[in-house]
Amino acid sequence: MNMLNRLLKFFSYYKRDGKYPYLIEIRPMVEKYRIRRHIKTHIKSTHTGRWHKVPHITLIYNFRLKKGITDRDIAKIIQNVASKYTFVKFYYDGFEVKKGDKGYVFAFKIKASDKLKKLRRDIYNKIKPFIEERPDVIKFNDADEDKFWFHATIGYQLSEKSANILIKETQTEYEYLPAFALRITLLKKSRISWEYDVPTRKLLNRREALSRKYYAETLKAHRKILQMETFNQHPSIRGRKIWLISDTHFDHANIIKYCARPFVDIKEMNRVLLKNWNNTVKRNDIVYFLGDISFGKHSRSPRYWLSKLNGKIIYIKGNHEKTNLGKHYEIVNYKGHKFFLVHDPKDVDSFDGWIIHGHKHNNDLINYPFVNKEKRTINVSVETINYKPVSFDQIIKIIYSQKLENIETIVDIKR
The missing domain is CATH 3.90.1140.10 (Cyclic phosphodiesterase)
Known part of the structure; x- marks a missing residue:
């Protein structure tokens, strides 16, 4: 035997x-x-x-x-x-x-x-x-x-x-x-x-x-x-920074279970997500938000949460928005590089640059990790970016590195 x-x-x-x-x-x-x-x-x-x-x-x-x-x-x-x-x-x-x-x-x-x-x-x-x-x-x-x-x-x-x-x-x-x-x-x-x-x-x-x-x-x-909380506001930096984030799902209790988020309840999740955002983003910064800001039967409206968040927010529609809010996609040229910003990556037929998306959370990290170099996709669902916005500058530094490999979550870069 x-x-x-x-x-x-x-x-x-x-x-x-x-x-x-x-x-x-x-x-x-x-x-x-x-x-x-x-x-x-x-x-x-x-x-x-x-x-x-x-x-x-x-x-x-x-x-x-x-x-x-x-x-x-x-x-x-x-x-x-x-x-x-x-x-x-x-x-x-x-x-x-x-x-x-x-x-x-x-x-x-x-x-x-x-x-x-x-x-x-x-x-x-x-x-x-x-x-x-x-x-x-x-x-x-x-x-x-x-x-x-x-x-x-x-x-x-x-x-x-x-x-x-x-x-x-x-x-x-x-x-x-x-x-x-x-x-x-x-x-x-x-x-x-x-x-x-x-x-x-x-x-x-x-x-x-x-x-x-x-x-x-x-x-x-x-x-x-894991540095999932930003406790102090970042010092002022000259110039306006540009940030990306998706799928906060404020007020959504079940997302804690579905995506194994490290929070004891929605009150704690809402507090940490809000604090992380406002301690990272200055009032004059630009934030591309790629959909699904809140969700759930008793959740407060997207506009309520937008009023609480720093930055000029450019909203891309998610699949849970009930209000007429934002665009379906945005094509951005940043520092000579072209990006397609969309909630669901499957909504893009073809694109000759990088696709930045949300929607996938951490539910398919084999195909949609934080960075997939073969598919040229970047998943900025909060679960992959440590529950805080990630800057365009950091993304460019990562994806155009000579040693670029697939990266499951942003935490793995530091470990």
């Missing part, structure tokens, strides 16, 4: 193992609701098997504690190791269906960064002297960095019929989403015992780990690390 089959053999029942009740996992945070929709979609198609409400990424499989060792001792080891890591990225990278001895497993593929691989290995090496592992998991916990199976199980103990349905369904469905390890969880009998918060470097007990207050602190610290 190969390693994959051995892993699948125990994976379907490991959470019910009372003799070795501990696991260490990455708990999804901002992406939780986005990835949960796949469970709701596919569980309707299959009638056998077991399903996880929220798929977690297991780092260390079943173990128990040696005599004299407490849950908090293990949690402190996790904290000491993980405190050396502040930017642990990974990707939900499509789906996989694999056959084991107890049926099929349906999971998210996880593309782990080198940093995540090293973090997992470091945690395991440090806790190993203090734990007893279930014999059949030792070879998996002790796997080399590049051989460990990173995945997030959605369904397990599935029948062959269900597996075939899922394979067919996911042939045309693809989820590609960058994410960060914000919380590293010590589980006992499938319940949170302790949790290490990566952005704040705090060790949380179960009550704190499930607290909305501490979740808000996690997101605030995460935004600070």
Whole structure:
């Protein structure tokens, strides 16, 4: 039996193992609701098997504690190791269906960064002297960095019929989403015992780990690390600057879930987006806004939000505008370069310059990242530009660099 089959053999029942009740996992945070929709979609198609409400990424499989060792001792080891890591990225990278001895497993593929691989290995090496592992998991916990199976199980103990349905369904469905390890969880009998918060470097007990207050602190610290908030107004610069941004979706609660935005609620999202804009843009600057300023049943009008924002705003219509506002597109010549500004890039048949657009958010980063050098497109949806306007000068500097490559989000330029 190969390693994959051995892993699948125990994976379907490991959470019910009372003799070795501990696991260490990455708990999804901002992406939780986005990835949960796949469970709701596919569980309707299959009638056998077991399903996880929220798929977690297991780092260390079943173990128990040696005599004299407490849950908090293990949690402190996790904290000491993980405190050396502040930017642990990974990707939900499509789906996989694999056959084991107890049926099929349906999971998210996880593309782990080198940093995540090293973090997992470091945690395991440090806790190993203090734990007893279930014999059949030792070879998996002790796997080399590049051989460990990173995945997030959605369904397990599935029948062959269900597996075939899922394979067919996911042939045309693809989820590609960058994410960060914000919380590293010590589980006992499938319940949170302790949790290490990566952005704040705090060790949380179960009550704190499930607290909305501490979740808000996690997101605030995460935004600070990634420079997603502009806290001070930029000093005056001679001359008028030109900025681009799209798809703020002020007042839209569900966009936080759909696009895994790092905000606890719409009040916080509105505050950060407004502050970022006005601390970046001076009153005399020009801003090309490429549509969808606000959305939702109880959202305030686009004109309300425009009155709150600095700059001379040139508005390009989005697909959610109900009022007669702005143009359908704009062609701009800037410093000898030609750009087609539009909300939806699919509305452009052909153009011999660069297309700057919104609409795609972070929902198709394979085809519409921040910069796609092959398609010559630039996605200025707020999710790709760190939730603040990006200047035309910066875009020109990026796209005409001799080392230009595809760039998923503007954060990746700095990392």
